[in-house]
Amino acid sequence: MNDSVYIHRAIEQIILEAAQYFSVISVTGSRQSGKSTLLKHLFSDVPCYSMKDVHVREFAATDPVAFLNQHDSMMIDEVQKVPTLLEYIQGIVDNHPQRRFYLTGSSNLELLKGLSESLPGRAGVFELLPMSMAETSERTQSMTTDELLFNGLYPAICAGKNKAHLFYPSYVKTYLEKDVRDLLQIKDQMQFLRFMRLCAARVGSVFNASELANEVGVDSKTITHWMSVLQASYLVVLLPPYYANITKRLIKSPKLYFVDPGLACYLLDIESSKQLDKDKMRGNIFENLIVMECIKHRLNQGKEANTFFYRDSNGSEVDVLMKHDGQLTALEIKSAMTFHPSFMQHIRHIDSWLNTPCATRAVVYTGEFENTAGDIQLINYQHLSTML
Numbered sequence: 001m002n003d004s005v006y007i008h009r010a011i012e013q014i015i016l017e018a019a020q021y022f023s024v025i026s027v028t029g030s031r032q033s034g035k036s037t038l039l040k041h042l043f044s045d046v047p048c049y050s051m052k053d054v055h056v057r058e059f060a061a062t063d064p065v066a067f068l069n070q071h072d073s074m075m076i077d078e079v080q081k082v083p084t085l086l087e088y089i090q091g092i093v094d095n096h097p098q099r100r101f102y103l104t105g106s107s108n109l110e111l112l113k114g115l116s117e118s119l120p121g122r123a124g125v126f127e128l129l130p131m132s133m134a135e136t137s138e139r140t141q142s143m144t145t146d147e148l149l150f151n152g153l154y155p156a157i158c159a160g161k162n163k164a165h166l167f168y169p170s171y172v173k174t175y176l177e178k179d180v181r182d183l184l185q186i187k188d189q190m191q192f193l194r195f196m197r198l199c200a201a202r203v204g205s206v207f208n209a210s211e212l213a214n215e216v217g218v219d220s221k222t223i224t225h226w227m228s229v230l231q232a233s234y235l236v237v238l239l240p241p242y243y244a245n246i247t248k249r250l251i252k253s254p255k256l257y258f259v260d261p262g263l264a265c266y267l268l269d270i271e272s273s274k275q276l277d278k279d280k281m282r283g284n285i286f287e288n289l290i291v292m293e294c295i296k297h298r299l300n301q302g303k304e305a306n307t308f309f310y311r312d313s314n315g316s317e318v319d320v321l322m323k324h325d326g327q328l329t330a331l332e333i334k335s336a337m338t339f340h341p342s343f344m345q346h347i348r349h350i351d352s353w354l355n356t357p358c359a360t361r362a363v364v365y366t367g368e369f370e371n372t373a374g375d376i377q378l379i380n381y382q383h384l385s386t387m388l
Helices: 012-018 035-042 054-062 064-068 084-095 108-118 145-151 164-184 189-200 209-216 220-232 261-267 273-277 282-299 347-354 381-386
Strands: 024-028 048-050 073-077 100-105 123-127 236-239 255-258 307-311 317-324 327-333 358-365 377-380
Touching: 012 024, 012 035, 012 123, 024 035, 035 048, 035 073, 035 100, 048 054, 054 064, 064 084, 084 100, 145 261, 145 273, 145 282, 164 189, 164 220, 164 261, 189 209, 189 220, 189 255, 189 261, 209 220, 220 236, 236 282, 236 307, 255 261, 255 282, 261 282, 273 282, 282 307, 282 317, 282 327, 282 381, 307 347, 317 347, 327 347, 347 358, 358 381, 377 381
Parallel strands: 024 100, 024 123, 048 073, 073 100, 327 358, 358 377
Antiparallel strands: 236 255, 307 317, 317 327
C-alpha cells in the first residue's frame, strides 16, 4: 500500500510515543490487518525483513547474530516464524539499549509467549485489528449498513485494493493452509472449516463447547483448543461476562464474535449485501460490528480491551459494558432503523443490577434520529466513536 492510498490508523500516536521508551515495538494482529504497512509508514527509514521469505528465514535461523547485526535498527515481519530471534534480540538490547527492533506477527499465541519469556519489560506490545469506522469514516458513511457489514473493514477492502467476494475466500483458504497447518497440524481441514462456519452461525451467542462438539463430531476439549487457536490468530473474540462484585447468578461463559463482520458473512454463505438484508443473522452481525468497534477503540489507545457483556439467570442482558477510568459505559445494540421504547428496557435498570452507576448509557441503532440529552442516549452507529 503506497502513501497515496495509506489510511492513517488511530494506533499510530501511542506507538510513536512508546518507541521513545522501548527498544522493541511489537505489533500483533490478524493477517492483512495492516501491521507491516503501519510500521513501514511510521518508520520508513528502517530496513525491513520478512520471515515469509524462505531465504531470509533460513539466514535468520542459521546465523541469527549476523542477521540481527546488519543494521542498528531493523523491522522483522512475521517474527514468530523464527522464535529464537527474540532471545538474541534480548541480549542485543540489554547490551545496546539504543538499538531498535520493530516486530510484527499474526499469531498472538506464539509471539506473545516469546515476548513474555525473552523480552519482559523491554517491548511495547500492541494489537492491530482491521480498520475501525472512525479510521475510514468517509468510506463507511457513503455505504448502507448492509454494504458495510458485508464488505467488512480489512485495509485492502477499505483502500479499494480488493473486493469482499474475492478477498474472503482467499483469506480463509490461506488461513487454513498456513496458520491452521502450523498451529494445529490438522489433517482434516474441511472439518475445521465446518467448525469455523458453525462458529459464524453463533455470532453474538454464548460459547458452548459441548454443543459445538456434538455438531462437529469431536470432543469438547478439541473444540476448546480449536477456539483458542481462532483467538490466537485473531479470527474470533470471546467477549467475557461482567460479574465484578455481583452476587446474582450470572452467565459465566463468554459470547462469541468474529474480528470482522465481512469474514462472518462469508462463512455464513452470505454472497451480497442484498442477501444480508433479509438474513436472519443480520442483527447478530450488526452487533458484532459494534462490539468490535468498542474493542478496537480501546486497543488503538494501547489499552486492554476491558469490554464485557451482562446477562443473568433471569434473562436480563445488556450487550456491552466498557470499563474506563474506573467508570462504566453501557450500550444496547439494535439493528433497527426505527426507535422503540423497548430498546431501553434492560439498559434502564443496569445501575441497580450492577450496584454500580454507569457514567454513560446509550442505545446504538441504525436510525437517523439521535437524542443525547436524556439519561439514556440514542445514537446512530456511525457516531459511536464520539461517545467511547
